[in-house]
Amino acid sequence: MNKPTAKKRLDKLKQEIEKYRYAYHVLDKPLISDAALDSLKNELEKLERQFPDLVTPDSPTQRVAGAPLNKFKKVRHSAPMMSLYDAFSPDDMQDWEKRMEKILNPPTPLSKGGEGELNYYAELKMDGLAVALVYGNGKLVLGATRGDGEAGEDVTQNLKTIEAIPLVLRRPAEAELKKIGLTDESVKKLYAALANGRLEARGEAIMSNKVFKELNDKYKKLGKPLLANPRNAAAGSIRQLDSKLTAERRLDCHIYSLLTPFNKGGQGGFLQTHEQEHELAKLLGFKVLKQNKFCKNLDEAVRFHDYWEGHRALMPFECDGVVVVVNDLSLWTKLGVVGKGPRYMMAYKFAAEQATTIVENVIWQVGRTGVLTPIAKLTPVKVYGVTVSHATLHNLDEIKRLGLKIGDTVILERAGDVIPKVVQVLPKLRTGAETEIKAPKICPRCGGAVEQAAGEVALRCVNKNCYAINLRRLGHWVSKSALDIDGLGPKIIEQLMKEGLVRDIGDFYKLTVENLLPLERFAAKSAENLVAAISEKKEIELGRFIYGLGILHIGEESALLLSKKLSGFARSGVAREIRSKKISDFILAVNKWTLEDLEKLSDIGPIVAKSIYDWFHDQHNLALLEKLEKNGVAVIPLAGQKEQTLAGKIFVLTGSLEQLTRDQAKAKIRELGGDVSSSVSKNTDYLVAGVEPGSKLDKAKKLGVKVIDEEEFMKMTS
Numbered sequence: 001m002n003k004p005t006a007k008k009r010l011d012k013l014k015q016e017i018e019k020y021r022y023a024y025h026v027l028d029k030p031l032i033s034d035a036a037l038d039s040l041k042n043e044l045e046k047l048e049r050q051f052p053d054l055v056t057p058d059s060p061t062q063r064v065a066g067a068p069l070n071k072f073k074k075v076r077h078s079a080p081m082m083s084l085y086d087a088f089s090p091d092d093m094q095d096w097e098k099r100m101e102k103i104l105n106p107p108t109p110l111s112k113g114g115e116g117e118l119n120y121y122a123e124l125k126m127d128g129l130a131v132a133l134v135y136g137n138g139k140l141v142l143g144a145t146r147g148d149g150e151a152g153e154d155v156t157q158n159l160k161t162i163e164a165i166p167l168v169l170r171r172p173a174e175a176e177l178k179k180i181g182l183t184d185e186s187v188k189k190l191y192a193a194l195a196n197g198r199l200e201a202r203g204e205a206i207m208s209n210k211v212f213k214e215l216n217d218k219y220k221k222l223g224k225p226l227l228a229n230p231r232n233a234a235a236g237s238i239r240q241l242d243s244k245l246t247a248e249r250r251l252d253c254h255i256y257s258l259l260t261p262f263n264k265g266g267q268g269g270f271l272q273t274h275e276q277e278h279e280l281a282k283l284l285g286f287k288v289l290k291q292n293k294f295c296k297n298l299d300e301a302v303r304f305h306d307y308w309e310g311h312r313a314l315m316p317f318e319c320d321g322v323v324v325v326v327n328d329l330s331l332w333t334k335l336g337v338v339g340k341g342p343r344y345m346m347a348y349k350f351a352a353e354q355a356t357t358i359v360e361n362v363i364w365q366v367g368r369t370g371v372l373t374p375i376a377k378l379t380p381v382k383v384y385g386v387t388v389s390h391a392t393l394h395n396l397d398e399i400k401r402l403g404l405k406i407g408d409t410v411i412l413e414r415a416g417d418v419i420p421k422v423v424q425v426l427p428k429l430r431t432g433a434e435t436e437i438k439a440p441k442i443c444p445r446c447g448g449a450v451e452q453a454a455g456e457v458a459l460r461c462v463n464k465n466c467y468a469i470n471l472r473r474l475g476h477w478v479s480k481s482a483l484d485i486d487g488l489g490p491k492i493i494e495q496l497m498k499e500g501l502v503r504d505i506g507d508f509y510k511l512t513v514e515n516l517l518p519l520e521r522f523a524a525k526s527a528e529n530l531v532a533a534i535s536e537k538k539e540i541e542l543g544r545f546i547y548g549l550g551i552l553h554i555g556e557e558s559a560l561l562l563s564k565k566l567s568g569f570a571r572s573g574v575a576r577e578i579r580s581k582k583i584s585d586f587i588l589a590v591n592k593w594t595l596e597d598l599e600k601l602s603d604i605g606p607i608v609a610k611s612i613y614d615w616f617h618d619q620h621n622l623a624l625l626e627k628l629e630k631n632g633v634a635v636i637p638l639a640g641q642k643e644q645t646l647a648g649k650i651f652v653l654t655g656s657l658e659q660l661t662r663d664q665a666k667a668k669i670r671e672l673g674g675d676v677s678s679s680v681s682k683n684t685d686y687l688v689a690g691v692e693p694g695s696k697l698d699k700a701k702k703l704g705v706k707v708i709d710e711e712e713f714m715k716m717t718s
C-alpha cells in the first residue's frame with residue numbers, strides 16, 4: 001500500500017472506530033462486537049507502524065501512549081471551576097428558591113404560579129473527580145483536574161485513556177441540532193467552533209461500582225493493596241504518572257457542562273437552557289447521565305432527589321446527592337455567583353449513610369424462638385435522616401469480628417430502609433474504661449438455661465415457659481403477616497399475660513368482654529372491640545395460620561408455599577389436597593408426609609423439612625392445635641379460595657403503583673396462585689411497571705419479559 005492510499009484507509013478506520021465508540025459509550029447501543037472492533041484497531045495500529053509519520057494525537061491508538069511523566073504541569077482554567085452550595089432538606093431547597101426569587105424580583109410571582117414557575121434541571125451528583133476537557137479545532141488538546149478551582153493539573157494523557165471521552169468531537173447533523181432547538185445562526189457558530197475554535201466541556205471522571213469490585217477481587221488475588229472506595233480509586237487513577245496504570249483502571253466520564261462559546265445568558269451564547277447543554281454534549285460525542293431530568297418546578301426536583309435517595313442501591317456508581325440547576329440560562333447572569341459557588345445551582349445532598357457514636361451498653365433480646373440477640377444501646381445519633389439509638393450486633397461472632405467493647409466509639413451505617421448496623425470500631429479513641437461484652441449464662445428475662453446448639457452461632461433460652469419467648473410468640477400470632485388482629489399491641493399482650501388470662505395463642509379465643517372490663521386500659525367499648533377483632537379472625541387463610549405458629553425457619557414465604565403444597569396447587573409430586581377447614585384435617589394432611597416426603601418438596605430444604613416434621617410431632621404443639629380447634633379457630637385452605645388464574649406465573653414489581661401498595665399487589669398475585677419474585681430473570685412472566693420504574697424495567701426489556709402497567713395488572717387480577 002502506498003502512502004496516499006494508507007492515509008485514506010487510516011482516516012476511514014479512525015472515523016469508523018469513533019462511530020462505534022460513540023454508539024457504545026454515549027448511546028449505549030453497541031453496533032459491532034468487541035472482537036470486531038479490536039480487529040479494526042489492530043489494522044489501524046499495523047498501518048500506523050508502517051507509516052509512523054501518519055500517526056496523529058487524536059488516533060484511537062494514542063489513548064495509551066508515551067513514557068510515564070515525572071510530574072504534572074499546572075494549568076490555569078479558562079473560567080474557575082466552582083464549588084456548589086449544599087442543601088440537606090426540602091426546607092433548605094425552598095429557602096434557596098425564595099432567595100432567587102427576591103433577586104429576580106419578577107413582576108408576577110415565579111413560584112406556584114404555573115406559567116411563571118422556575119424550571120430546573122436535576123442531575124445525579126457523581127462522586128468522582130471533576131475534570132475539564134479543552135478541544136481545539138474539535139480535537140482534545142487538554143484535560144485537567146479541578147485543583148483549587150483556579151488552576152489544576154494537566155492530566156491529558158490519563159484522561160485520553162477513558163474511552164467515554166472523545167478524542168475528536170462529533171460533528172452533529174444540522175437536523176439533530178435543530179431538533180434540540182438551535183437556530184440557523186447557532187448551528188453556523190457551532191460548526192465554526194468545531195472547525196476552527198475552542199470548546200470546553202466539564203464533567204466527572206468516575207469508577208463504576210462494578211469495575212471497583214472487579215479490580216479489588218483481582219488485587220486481592222494478587223495480594224496487592226485494595227482500593228478504598230470508587231471515588232478514591234478514580235482520583236488516584238487520574239493522578240497516576242504512568243498512563244498505562246490509568247488505562248487499567250477502566251474509568252468512565254460523564255459531562256455536565258459546556259463552556260465557550262456556549263456563553264450563558266447572551267454575549268454570543270446560543271443555548272437557552274441547561275438541559276440543551278446536556279443534549280448538545282451528547283451530540284458532540286460525550287457521555288451524559290441518562291437519569292438526569294427536566295423538572296417543571298422545585299417540587300418535582302425534590303421528588304427526583306427523594307426517588308434516587310431511596311434507589312441508591314440501583315445506581316451503577318457512587319452518588320451523594322442531586323444537583324438542581326436553574327434551567328433557563330438567561331437567568332444565570334442575573335443570579336450570579338456568591339463566594340465559592342453559583343447561586344443558580346444547588347447540591348441537594350442525600351442523607352448521610354454513616355455516623356459515629358458511642359456504644360453505651362449491650363442488652364440481650366430474647367426472640368420468639370428463644371434466640372438471644374445482642375443489641376447495642378447507642379448515644380442517639382442521626383444517620384440517613386433518622387435518629388438511631390439501638391443497633392443489632394447479630395451474635396457473639398459478629399461482636400468478636402468487630403472487636404467491640406462497651407464504651408467504644410463506632411461507625412454506624414444505615415442504607416435505605418435497612419436496620420442500622422455497626423460496621424467498624426475506632427479503637428484509637430478508647431480511654432481504657434471500655435469493658436468486655438460477655439455472653440449471658442442465663443436468660444436475662446426468665447433466668448432459664450442458655451445453650452448454644454452445635455454448629456450454630458446463636459445462643460438460645462431453652463426454657464419452654466420463658467416469659468419473654470411467650471410474649472414474642474403471642475405477638476407473632478397477631479402480627480400483620482399472620483393473623484393480623486387489631487388492638488393487641490405488646491403492652492396489652494403483656495397485661496393479659498400478667499393477669500393470667502392468656503398463656504398461649506389458644507387463650508386469645510376464650511377472652512370475653514367480662515374478662516377484660518376490670519383491666520386497666522379497657523373500657524366497655526375497647527373491650528368489645530378487641531373481642532370482636534379476635535372473633536373476626538377465627539377463620540384464617542392456611543398460609544397465615546402456618547406462619548403464625550412460629551415454626552422455626554418458617555417465614556412468610558415458606559408458610560405460603562407449604563399451604564400451596566397442602567392445597568394441591570403447587571407443582572409437586574407429593575402434593576396433597578385438603579379442602580376441609582378443620583385444623584384436625586390439616587394436621588392429618590401434614591402428618592401424612594414423612595420426613596423424606598417433606599425433603600422432596602421443591603423449594604423446601606432439609607433444614608426446613610426437619611423443622612416442620614419436628615414441630616408437628618411434638619405433643620405440646622399438637623395439644624395447642626387441638627385447643628385452637630376447640631376454641632373455634634378454622635383454616636381456609638387455598639382450595640376454598642379464588643380460582644387460580646395466575647397459577648405458576650412469576651411476577652416482579654417495580655416503581656410505585658397508584659391504587660395499591662406493594663403488599664396489596666403481592667397479596668393479589670398470591671391469592672390467584674401466582675408468585676412474586678424480587679428480581680427479573682428469564683423465568684419472570686410479567687413485570688408490573690408502576691411510576692418511576694427502576695433498572696428492573698431495562699432488564700425485563702433486555703430479556704424480553706412481558707411488561708404490563710398498573711391498569712393491565714388491575715384487569716388481570718380483578
Ligand SMILES: [Zn+2]
Binds near residue numbers: 445447448462467468
Ligand atoms: Zn428465657
